[in-house]
Amino acid sequence: MTLEATSEIEQRGGVWRFPADQPLRLDSGGRIEGLEIAWASYGRLNADRSNAVLICHALTLDQHVAATHPVTGKPGWWTRLVGPGKPLDPARHFILCANVVGGCQGSTGPGSVNPATGRPWGLTFPVITIADMVRAQAMLVEAMGVETLLAVVGGSMGGMQVLQWAASYPERIFSAVCVAGAARHSAQNIAFHEVGRQAIMADPDWRGGDYALHGTRPEKGLAVARMAAHITYLSEMALQRKFGRELQRDGLSWGFDADFQVESYLRHQGASFVDRFDANSYLYITRAMDYFDLAAAHGGVLAEAFSGARDIRFCILSFTSDWLYPTPESRHIVRALNAAGARASFVEIESDKGHDAFLLDEPVMDAALAGFLDSVCTARGLK
Amino acid sequence: MTGVREDFREILRLVRPGARVLDVGCGGGELLELLAREKQVDGRGVEISPQGVSACLARGLAVMQGDADRDLDQFPTGAFDYAVLSQTLQATRNPRQVLGELLRIADRAVVSFPNFGHWRVRWSLLRRGRMPETRSLPEPWWSTPNIHLCTLADFNALVADLDVRIEACAALSEGRPARPMDPNSTLENWRAEAALFLLARRSTDPVEPEGVPRDLFGG
Numbered sequence: 001m002t003l004e005a006t007s008e009i010e011q012r013g014g015v016w017r018f019p020a021d022q023p024l025r026l027d028s029g030g031r032i033e034g035l036e037i038a039w040a041s042y043g044r045l046n047a048d049r050s051n052a053v054l055i056c057h058a059l060t061l062d063q064h065v066a067a068t069h070p071v072t073g074k075p076g077w078w079t080r081l082v083g084p085g086k087p088l089d090p091a092r093h094f095i096l097c098a099n100v101v102g103g104c105q106g107s108t109g110p111g112s113v114n115p116a117t118g119r120p121w122g123l124t125f126p127v128i129t130i131a132d133m134v135r136a137q138a139m140l141v142e143a144m145g146v147e148t149l150l151a152v153v154g155g156s157m158g159g160m161q162v163l164q165w166a167a168s169y170p171e172r173i174f175s176a177v178c179v180a181g182a183a184r185h186s187a188q189n190i191a192f193h194e195v196g197r198q199a200i201m202a203d204p205d206w207r208g209g210d211y212a213l214h215g216t217r218p219e220k221g222l223a224v225a226r227m228a229a230h231i232t233y234l235s236e237m238a239l240q241r242k243f244g245r246e247l248q249r250d251g252l253s254w255g256f257d258a259d260f261q262v263e264s265y266l267r268h269q270g271a272s273f274v275d276r277f278d279a280n281s282y283l284y285i286t287r288a289m290d291y292f293d294l295a296a297a298h299g300g301v302l303a304e305a306f307s308g309a310r311d312i313r314f315c316i317l318s319f320t321s322d323w324l325y326p327t328p329e330s331r332h333i334v335r336a337l338n339a340a341g342a343r344a345s346f347v348e349i350e351s352d353k354g355h356d357a358f359l360l361d362e363p364v365m366d367a368a369l370a371g372f373l374d375s376v377c378t379a380r381g382l383k
Numbered sequence: 384m385t386g387v388r389e390d391f392r393e394i395l396r397l398v399r400p401g402a403r404v405l406d407v408g409c410g411g412g413e414l415l416e417l418l419a420r421e422k423q424v425d426g427r428g429v430e431i432s433p434q435g436v437s438a439c440l441a442r443g444l445a446v447m448q449g450d451a452d453r454d455l456d457q458f459p460t461g462a463f464d465y466a467v468l469s470q471t472l473q474a475t476r477n478p479r480q481v482l483g484e485l486l487r488i489a490d491r492a493v494v495s496f497p498n499f500g501h502w503r504v505r506w507s508l509l510r511r512g513r514m515p516e517t518r519s520l521p522e523p524w525w526s527t528p529n530i531h532l533c534t535l536a537d538f539n540a541l542v543a544d545l546d547v548r549i550e551a552c553a554a555l556s557e558g559r560p561a562r563p564m565d566p567n568s569t570l571e572n573w574r575a576e577a578a579l580f581l582l583a584r585r586s587t588d589p590v591e592p593e594g595v596p597r598d599l600f601g602g
Contacts, residue, residue, distance in 0.1 A: 331454075347436045364437065367441075371440035375442065375444075378443060
């Protein structure tokens with residue numbers, strides 16, 4: 001047994017199947033019957049059920065937060081935060097993460113079989129929203145016997161879900177952590193997503209979304225979508241530092257091979273992404289993010305969305321070099337929380353790593369989250 | 384309460400129990416923690432350094448990273464009973480606007496600043512003919528964060544101009560208990576090393592909570 005193996009975290013997990021009489025009601029007016037939600041958890045729920053923490057994942061991530069990913073074999077995506085001795089510790093907390101509805105790691109999504117037709121949903125899958133994702137999570141949390149979550153924690157799209165939790169179920173959460181998030185998608189956010197979707201739909205193998213029936217996969221389109229999106233997760237400085245104008249081989253090819261290291265890197269990002277992600281899921285989840293505007297349902301006043309969230313402790317974090325969800329978006333959230341009289345804390349962390357900083361080595365973020373989550377445990381009377 | 388800064392003791396005495404308090408430039412949250420423990424205040428903080436905010440988070444305080452000059456507009460009008468600005472006014476870009484913001488956000492402002500009229504400052508300038516460097520203003524002119532220094536008399540003039548009521552005033556000097564003083568006294572403008580004011584908007588009714596003497600300094 002290797003050292004890695006002994007430090008491997010114990011993960012429980014599975015797929016929760018909701019009975020047909022418990023459909024997921026959607027913002028679009030539709031419903032999903034026979035909903036399945038894939039989940040993973042670490043640690044155990046304590047006797048008074050007060051130590052449950054829900055982690056909300058970002059666009060292309062999934063429920064494998066802290067254990068080795070079954071498809072990629074890579075470590076969990078937030079081992080900085082979750083693990084023995086970490087701010088969220090299985091010895092202390094019951095940590096739960098669920099694949100979002102619309103996703104492709106076991107939860108009901110466009111790649112699932114529609115029970116009514118016996119065929120994959122494809123584009124007949126209903127358009128979902130961030131609020132729908134959160135509604136499904138709330139059903140799962142309730143089914144697991146958790147009345148109040150100690151904390152809901154998420155970055156990027158996960159942060160949007162955290163804000164939605166505070167708006168939809170304020171009485172069911174004690175604290176909320178939103179890292180590198182936003183309360184709405186900007187024109188620029190929508191624009192980049194549209195480029196990704198068009199790349200997928202332009203791939204002949206996409207087949208109008210019915211690629212599963214045709215035995216094809218729009219890998220080229222999905223890879224290009226990932227390449228474009230990946231640039232938005234980094235900063236100019238991070239790209240420059242990592243690659244500069246470095247070449248792959250000696251000299252130029254005088255053609256269109258990947259001469260530059262940055263090209264090769266992006267191609268690799270695209271190619272490895274298609275192994276673990278479904279193209280239609282990418283369409284549906286990016287759409288959900290584009291539709292997200294938390295204030296819209298409250299007369300355009302974000303503070304109104306948080307009117308029930310006065311007693312929740314919020315921790316909002318942003319990064320200086322994040323141009324996808326830049327600091328003004330977080331400040332916009334904080335201003336609304338202040339107007340609603342909520343207990344809001346906010347830190348802008350100095351980093352040149354861009355949006356992806358929330359997944360990377362940022363000691364100031366670690367310290368802020370550790371301090372915040374520890375104080376939340378104390379306030380809740382957890383040891 | 385040993386080891387508590389004298390200006391913090393004064394603020395502690397000034398603030399009504401259970402009040403909503405915003406501490407602007409709250410550092411690691413020492414004052415907010417003290418106020419929560421001793422006066423059960425519902426506190427919030429603003430702090431410029433991420434390290435300070437992190438320290439506050441670990442104490443369970445609600446603090447946002449921000450700057451007195453730029454970020455006070457994040458708070459709604461009348462959200463607090465008190466806004467505290469301790470030894471920071473002289474380091475802001477626009478002290479007049481900051482004071483106005485404090486009294487928009489809160490009914491009352493507790494403001495302290497080093498008095499540039501103190502005899503040590505005057506003597507230092509007179510004797511050396513150079514920008515004063517004293518124990519309360521130790522940095523040379525080219526590196527000091529204190530870009531808007533003022534005397535007690537200067538501050539009085541600004542307060543008069545802002546249509547603000549002075550509810551209490553105290554002289555502070557390092558290591559000694561705060562001492563109530565007449566802000567208009569010429570002598571105090573020589574004597575006080577630093578000054579602490581409790582200001583209220585004119586439109587705010589004077590407080591007379593039960594069991595607290597009208598002179599909030601107990602003098």
